[in-house]
Amino acid sequence: xxxLNQSPQSMFIQEGEDVSMNCTSSSIFNxxxxxxxxxxEGPVLLIALYKAGELTSNGRLTAQFGITRKDxxxxxxxxIPSDVGIYFCAGSGxxxxxxxxxxxxxxxxx
Amino acid sequence: DAGITQSPRHKVTxxxxxxxxxxxxxxxxxxxxxxxxxxxxxxxxxxxxxxxKDTDKGEVSDGYSVSRSKTEDFLLTLESATSSQTSVYFCxxxxxxxxxxxxxxxxxxTRLTVV
Numbered sequence: 001x002x003x004l005n006q007s008p009q010s011m012f013i014q015e016g017e018d019v020s021m022n023c024t025s026s027s028i029f030n031x032x033x034x035x036x037x038x039x040x041e042g043p044v045l046l047i048a049l050y051k052a053g054e055l056t057s058n059g060r061l062t063a064q065f066g067i068t069r070k071d072x073x074x075x076x077x078x079x080i081p082s083d084v085g086i087y088f089c090a091g092s093g094x095x096x097x098x099x100x101x102x103x104x105x106x107x108x109x110x
Numbered sequence: 111d112a113g114i115t116q117s118p119r120h121k122v123t124x125x126x127x128x129x130x131x132x133x134x135x136x137x138x139x140x141x142x143x144x145x146x147x148x149x150x151x152x153x154x155x156x157x158x159x160x161x162x163k164d165t166d167k168g169e170v171s172d173g174y175s176v177s178r179s180k181t182e183d184f185l186l187t188l189e190s191a192t193s194s195q196t197s198v199y200f201c202x203x204x205x206x207x208x209x210x211x212x213x214x215x216x217x218x219x220t221r222l223t224v225v
Contacts, residue, residue, distance in 0.1 A: 004152070006152075033213050035213075040218070040219075041218050041219070042200050042202075042216030042217050042218050042219055043153070043200075043214075043216050044216070045213035045214070045215075048213055088152060088153065090153075098155070100145075100152040100153040100154070101152050102150055102151060102152040103152055
């Protein structure tokens with residue numbers, strides 16, 4: 001089946017730093033989604049991308065839908081302690097078919 | 111999200127025993143899903159439902175069954191729990207037919223340990 005490779009697996013950053021993470025696929029997707037999971041909770045949708053090349057922002061978060069439709073990137077600017085969590089990418093090729101990445105665990109050092 | 115509740119939140123059970131996890135929603139959403147989350151694997155779909163009594167298998171459905179007799183409830187049953195089913199289980203809902211385009215709402219999860 002489809003696989004999403006998410007990197008890095010984990011990262012420690014200093015508060016105030018910018019963060020970048022990405023997701024790559026062996027298959028083309030029509031939609032890319034980014035979720036954040038706080039400890040002990042379920043994932044929450046951050047950003048949805050629908051078109052190749054699309055760049056979308058949500059506050060300090062910016063995500064891009066890769067031109068090849070096989071990758072996506074998430075950037076967080078000026079990180080703060082509450083950014084801690086696991087970030088998941090998810091891709092969809094069509095109706096009822098969603099593949100999740102393995103997650104990037106983010107730790108922010110105050 | 112207050113519109114979706116999973117129970118129990120934590121459970122420890124013995125190998126070979128049956129276990130049922132419940133997902134309850136107050137959003138009247140048509141589509142409901144069960145995922146499991148394991149380190150290194152992300153979220154993997156177990157089963158999903160597109161309406162009352164309408165269910166289908168996901169990518170890791172072996173050893174699991176589901177039932178949906180009411181719009182608001184989606185039950186996941188492990189007929190005979192095994193240690194490989196130790197995981198965190200998430201329920202998700204959406205009212206969108208092309209679900210992925212708009213994302214899911216997830217429950218808070220059930221941590222299941224099979225000893």
